[in-house]
Amino acid sequence: MAAVDIARPLERRASSNLTAVSACVGLALACVAPFALNGYALYLLTLAEIFALVALGLNLLTGYAGQISLCHAAFFGVGAYATALLTTKAGLPYLISLPLGALLTTMIGAIVAVPALRLKSLYLAIATLGFGVVLQKIIFEWRSLTGGGGGLALGVPTIAGQELGATGLYYLTLAFVVLGLWGARNVSRGRTGRALMLIKESEIAAASLGIDIARHKVMAFAISAFYAAIAGGLFAYLVRYINPESFNVGLSIAFLSMVVIGGLGTIGGSIVGAVFYVIVPELLRGIKDAPGLVFGLLLVIVMVFMPRGLWGVMRQLVWKR
């Protein structure tokens, strides 16, 4: 144990250097990206950023607090619908309906967390999956409000009277990712993050140290629902057509995969995992007939050879040197 403790600060310094450098390089690249990319590539990059936001939130819940969720696609969908409906039907400005929709979803997230408090592992996965099915079904059947299975077509979003084009939406998303990164870093490094990590390790130990487990779990669910909802609100205006069918279990599983591929319990991993999940299938599109085959194989290979995720491997490489 002692050896580990002594080695810790060194590791911390190396990894925080890596984090700082990669964050700066990543941000600089992300800022100039719209000038170098065509429309479709920009769309993909925006999508990757949106998924990164979801992954950041989900990683707080799954990676830090150890709670599996299979209803994040539904939170994502509720966020998308709430933002879209508040903008189109209630006539609110986009920049107001986005956080309002997210707050609504946060409340739903907190409500979902309450029955989930006693459940663990696969039981929690199935219960959250059930909530996802129920939420998706409500969106589907509430036809007068949501348009049901016909979906909802949306116009171009406007901010202060200015139409927000693809580049504008990209920068808005980027701003939210930066905010999200900052928030996730603060939550994970702070008292809450340490409490969540201890809950993951041992609930009994956490409780005996005076950590209110129920409160922290609800908080983790609520925060990650907030992230998913903001991402959903951005997604709605990226694709400009939303349909309840797209927010299914498959998408929830995809979110979970992003977090695990990137690295559970790491902030950078959320970004890396989301980018991997969006960009790699696109790169493989050229391979005739077999993009799914190659992507699935890559998924297996990444997990077999780097079970701690891509970010863990990157960090290890830098630290070893």
Place this chain on the structure above:
Amino acid sequence: MIGNLVVGGLAAGCLYAMVGIAIVIVLNITDIANFAQGEMAMITTFFAYWLLDDIGLAWWQAISIAAVFGLAQGIIVQQVVIRPLIGSPVLSAIIATLGLNIVLNSLAGLIWGHQTYTFPSPFTFAAPFHLGGVAIPVASVVNIAVGLAIIAGMTLFLRATWMGLGLRAASQNQTVARLMGVSITKSSAIAWGLGGLVGGIAGMLVAPAVFLDTNLMGALLIKAFAGGVLGGLNSLIGVFLGCLAFGVAENLAGAYLSPSFADAITFLVIIGVLIVRPEGIFGRVKVRKA
């Protein structure tokens, strides 16, 4: 009316239960929720279809060979994908099975294309049974009979054979099991093989009822998980009864409450049960020291 619905639910539930048993055998020994179980069964079913249609074997020959294929497939998957992952985070192994799920699905798409096939069944034109005024299709009787046979056979295997005893030991405490001379890697391979076998049988029973295509097992897998959780994942009988209950509840909710909300209602019932019994109805609470 209600009798038909219950029987139909039981027949569907038996199919969920077979997939559920396949999942749970693997889960209890390796802690891995196998998301590829459905696609493994789909491949086995396509293999049986190939034997029937292209090679022209009799149905009982094709099904027996395909069952062995399913067994071998499970063992191969365990050796190639799962064995290297022993000791790494469980969620990583689960995502690896998810990748495998995508691989198998596109592999089947490459070989057989994405069109639908009609899987022949020897029972399609047989007259239904009548039991107390309820007409029961032969396919349902076969599903229920095979389901009962599998649960009985599996229970017998786990309780009355040395190999089964080793599996149970490995699922309870791997360190102690290893001290008693039970090989964990071998147990894990057996579990995956059995999973492949039972899942494959489920696939071959599902295929005649719906059309055979690469998405054959998608919905079934989720329902099997849900039924298993409802019953309690650490008891085979629990999983079996949970899946039966799920099938019946789904049918009744669809007919009497709301066809479009049937799924949602079923899941609400499961969530309600889990709030009262977090380890499922028949699950034993595992006492763990911190």
